[in-house]
Amino acid sequence: MNILMIEDNESVAEMMQMFFLNEGWEATFKYDGKEGLDAFLATPNEWDMITLDLNLPSMDGMMVAREIRKVSQSVPIIMLTARDSESDQVIGLEMGADDYVTKPFSPLTLIARIKALHRRSEIAETLTTDRQEETQAFDIETAHFKLNTKTREAYLNQKLIEGLTPKEFDLLYTLAKKPRQVFSREQLLQLVWDYQYFGDERTVDAHIKKLRQKIEKVGPQVIQTVWGVGYKFDDSGIA
Incomplete structure (x- = not known):
């Protein structure tokens, strides 16, 4: 994963950097809300995860999350804060955060939450892609007919x-x-x-008749x- 951590506490950032490296993840650290947002906006498709402190200089985490969501609805965001009130958690989630971790936190706990959120994000993306492929990848597509x-x-x-x-499907x-x-x-x-098949060719006629009824x-x-030859498919005359 490529993680963007926007965190004004350098001690926390340095501690998490060791854990990220241990997982084999790349991480970029920004200590200011505006700088963190600019880093995201510079390469919005580069990030697999964002951890975002609520209390930041120049621009707080709520504003940063809101601006990120204007650009990407899919990048996972975990909000970190020393606040633990229910109202702060609700506001953070409403601003676009996917998860919420209060300080002080165990680095292993944050790592586990990142992994869980990343798995959910990958599953959701896969399901979306599968649905799009099923919907869009037609083998035959004309102005009136799709198969x-x-x-x-x-x-x-x-x-x-x-x-x-x-x-009937194979025949069509x-x-x-x-x-x-x-x-x-x-x-x-x-x-x-x-x-x-050298026998009665009416088996084709019977299947054509049933297929036509369904069409x-x-x-x-x-x-x-x-007449005198066989059958053809032609939708060019449909108004």
Whole structure:
């Protein structure tokens, strides 16, 4: 971790520097509120953790936290103070602190709180990233249609096409990834069912019929019949 410690007590800073080094963390120390804020603003994406004293020269910790939160909502902040009243703790948290440690404190306690807050921050960031990937990383995306092979979901005009069976989804994906290309029934049997099929080709027609019924519940039909040949996906005519 890269820690910014804004603390006017140099003895406390020197003590914590030894513990930070023991953890393999890098730390920058500022002894003035304005200097600490300037250090953050200079490289706001560089810091993994901020420890912030409440009583600081030139600008107190409440003001520093408020200004930091205008730039970053995600960087973790632990506020340190000799005050222990409930009102001070509430105000500190309202100003944007994620945790609150009162002085005098054990260095090991602060280290443990930093680790716990950092873990929570990493988990929250991972969950946010996963949700964004699931939402945004569509394998197929047009003005009207979206399909995600990871979540196995398809949308038409922003509406989920519900109840797709595995084969219906695979059939829709096969057609949609090559829009307006006509596929014969034999080709679809080979691509979707993964084998050459020389029997009744109506198995494709049956799946197409069910797939169309589910698509029509959310929007216009995008699977078209090309008479005498087969089927194609085409959403270009949707208004």
